Amino acid sequence: MTERILTELVESFWKLFMVGLKVTIPLTLAAFSTGLLIAFLVALVQIAKVPVMRRLVRVYIWIIRCTPMIVQLFVVYFGLPTIGIKFSSFVSAWLVMSLSIGAYCSETVRAAIESVPVGQLEACYCDGLTFWQAMIHVIVPQALRTAFPPLSNSIIGLVKDTSLAYSVALVEILATAQRIAARTYDYFWLYLEAGLIYLIFCSVLTVLQRKAEAALERRR
């Protein structure tokens, strides 16, 4: 490794890191929180056996799970404009990734909700709570605790999956590395560095996950 490459890598490190902070992390957080909301609604629709809706959400899960995310991205970003619906790169990625998290995590969330003893729901009823109040105050908080480890895996997976948004022209970590390398031809080092950035972000999340789990454990 020459001194030139070293200086270049130090410079590009901050560029990549900042892009991570400004694009990858916001996209991850936006898509994950929306996705989680979808996951809970989908799970609850199934548990409460809401007519019609429970069938629709099965179709939704089926489609999302059985088609590749990159195809979904292409459909939204390149396909929809032909029928007059145009989203920016970021919004397209956010939409597709939210739907993906929603579908994948709904099963996790549903299993977690169903792991809370049904007697607690009955106790809520006896306390005068409605189904939804019981969910909000008693069942879902406990389900979240159970679902926490698998959900953490999902968010870490999502950080990495945001790199797919490269294919719909989002200037995220990978695209930035690619642009810099295109000028200097140091593909090897820059792609390694892009990997390092993902490694850093995901490691931070892993540490946060462990801390949060310990904190949750103390509160029961």
Added chain:
Amino acid sequence: MLRLQNVYKKFGDNVVLNNVSLDVNQGDVVAILGPSGSGKTTLLRCAGYLTKADSGTLILDDRQYDMKKISSRDLREYRQKVGFVFQNFNLYGNKTALGNVTLGLRVSQKMPKAQAEEIGKSLLERVGLADRMDYYPSKLSGGQQQRVAIARALATNPEVVFFDEPTSALDPELTGEVLNVIKQLADEGWTMLVVTHEMEFAKKVATRVVFMEDGEIVEENNAKEFFENPQKERTKEFIFKSTTWASTAKKDDSGDNSTKQETIES
């Protein structure tokens, strides 16, 4: 005060409650006895609207409710007037003892936090758990959990409290502390309907005893008469068999009434 009329319930082809009717007066402690599968839990669950009966009427304080169909408004009103204590406690795992007692007040009745906690604290004190208010259920013993559950059932100051075998899930050495609390409530004049297998408790605390079998009430009497002077053969047999294992083991099963009653009285 509370009147169940012609409660009928089938699970599939299995008739579990066959037109059961039961009157509970103010201050009554009604013990419901009966062999396993006789429909005691189902009766209580129907009365608490946890299971919908196929037909039946429920009257509480001159208000009449259909046990098959009820509007959510009526249900809310009814649920404030009754408390329910489960066999396996069913405490909220994400709430402290105090949080368990106050949740209904705060969420369902929209009571301010301070006021709800004041009620919660005094109830927990009454069941002997003043020093356990901030404990989560997983940190409490079974007996303590059930006492929290009793405090929770009392939070809305209900007219009637239903208990489904409140001590069956407890280790023998913990049943006493729970039964003592229920006895104390009886002494304070609470109206209660208690499904139990604890014959001693029924004898000492209940004012009335109802004996169920195969979805019907076989015999019903005030507690003293019920145990001292059972009318039906089936009831006699049940009382005889349920009083200590030792007494059944020692004596032959000729059913000699005089010896049997001595066993019961002792």
